[in-house]
Amino acid sequence: MKRxxxxxxxIEFLSCSSNESxxxxxxxxxxxxxxxxxxxxxxxxTSVSEAVTNAIVHAYPESLGKVSxxxxxxxxxxxxxxxxxxxxGIQDVQQAxxxxxxxxxxxxxxxxxxxxxxxxxxxxxxxxxxxxxxxxMRKRIAPRVKK
Amino acid sequence: xxxxxxxxxxxxLLEFLxxxxxxxxxxxxxxxxxxxxxxxxxxxxxxxxxxxFMDSSGxxxxxxxxxxxxxxxxxxxxxxxxxxxxxxxxxxxxxxxVTIK
Numbered sequence: 001m002k003r004x005x006x007x008x009x010x011i012e013f014l015s016c017s018s019n020e021s022x023x024x025x026x027x028x029x030x031x032x033x034x035x036x037x038x039x040x041x042x043x044x045x046t047s048v049s050e051a052v053t054n055a056i057v058h059a060y061p062e063s064l065g066k067v068s069x070x071x072x073x074x075x076x077x078x079x080x081x082x083x084x085x086x087x088x089g090i091q092d093v094q095q096a097x098x099x100x101x102x103x104x105x106x107x108x109x110x111x112x113x114x115x116x117x118x119x120x121x122x123x124x125x126x127x128x129x130x131x132x133x134x135x136x137m138r139k140r141i142a143p144r145v146k147k
Numbered sequence: 148x149x150x151x152x153x154x155x156x157x158x159x160l161l162e163f164l165x166x167x168x169x170x171x172x173x174x175x176x177x178x179x180x181x182x183x184x185x186x187x188x189x190x191x192x193x194x195x196x197x198x199x200f201m202d203s204s205g206x207x208x209x210x211x212x213x214x215x216x217x218x219x220x221x222x223x224x225x226x227x228x229x230x231x232x233x234x235x236x237x238x239x240x241x242x243x244x245v246t247i248k
Contacts, residue, residue: 017170021200042231049202053169099239107173109207111239118238 005072005080007033012068015056015085023052023069023083030071031079034141043119044079044139050112051083051135057104059087059133077143081120082136089129097125148175152182159188164197167232172204179212189221196227205232206239213245224248 009030013019024045031044048069055067070082090096097117102110116123120137127133148171151162161179165171183191191212198205209225216223226248228236236242 017168017173020168020170021166024200039234042234045200046202046231046235049168049200053202053204057169106211107169107176107204107207109203109210109239111203111206115203115235115238119234 003074005074007073008070010068010070012066014064015060015067015087016064017053017056019067020049020052020056023067024048026069027071027081031141034073034077034079035144036141037144040139040141044081047116047119047137047139048081048083050116051081051137054112054135055083055085055087055133057108058090059085061088076140078138078140080136080138082134084132084134086132089131090125090127090133091129093125093127148172150175150178150182152186154182154186154188157187157189158192159183159186159190160192160194162194162197165199167195167198167201167205167208169202169204172208176208176211179208180215183212183215183219187219188216189219191216191221191223193223193225194227195225195229195232198229198232201229201232201235203235203239205235206241209236209241209245222246 027048028041028045068084072080097113099114100110102108120139122138124136148165153160213223224246
């Protein structure tokens with residue numbers, strides 16, 4: 001059975017690099033209602049930045065396309081972030097997730113997925129060449145003891 | 148992203164100010180390379196005290212400038228790394244490859 005989320009926000013934007021900071025700030029603002037620590041906010045911002053940058057650099061290398069960012073909160077204090085594009089897709093997802101692997105040239109480090117994996121609890125990447133890529137990340141925001 | 152350059156006696160200091168993401172790092176990398184080629188430093192210091200956010204784009208910038216310094220037989224040091232950027236470097240294991248103070 002699909003678990004029910006208790007809140008959701010969906011944003012769609014063009015794959016301009018200036019939207020990287022917009023996307024990570026939007027994710028941080030949405031997550032703020034879960035009362036995350038500063039470190040948790042930074043983990044979310046960094047992971048969203050990586051996923052959105054991938055869509056901008058790799059999904060639409062020579063054009064502008066639409067990127068959607070969907071954020072959900074589940075009852076057990078889990079934040080789910082989905083970044084989806086309808087771009088070129090990834091030929092070999094397993095290879096793309098390897099540290100230091102990149103097709104992005106000297107401007108890229110090949111560490112994007114590694115960082116998403118280490119800053120979030122779960123990462124799933126689905127891609128169909130020619131159709132697009134969907135990245136789903138989940139992170140549990142530990143409830144803080146109220147004073 | 149803004150970079151302040153200070154060069155003296157084949158020492159080059161590059162101070163980075165702003166967000167070091169893909170949007171900011173593209174121009175930053177080119178400016179850093181131009182500054183290195185002009186100064187031909189023996190010692191390069193990248194000062195990240197003014198970095199407000201960094202993702203893996205910053206790792207690419209550090210690794211590229213390090214390659215350039217190896218060609219010049221010079222040294223590279225990264226200093227003033229804020230906590231968020233530090234965690235990105237640690238997650239990627241960069242502290243094993245580059246001197247970070």
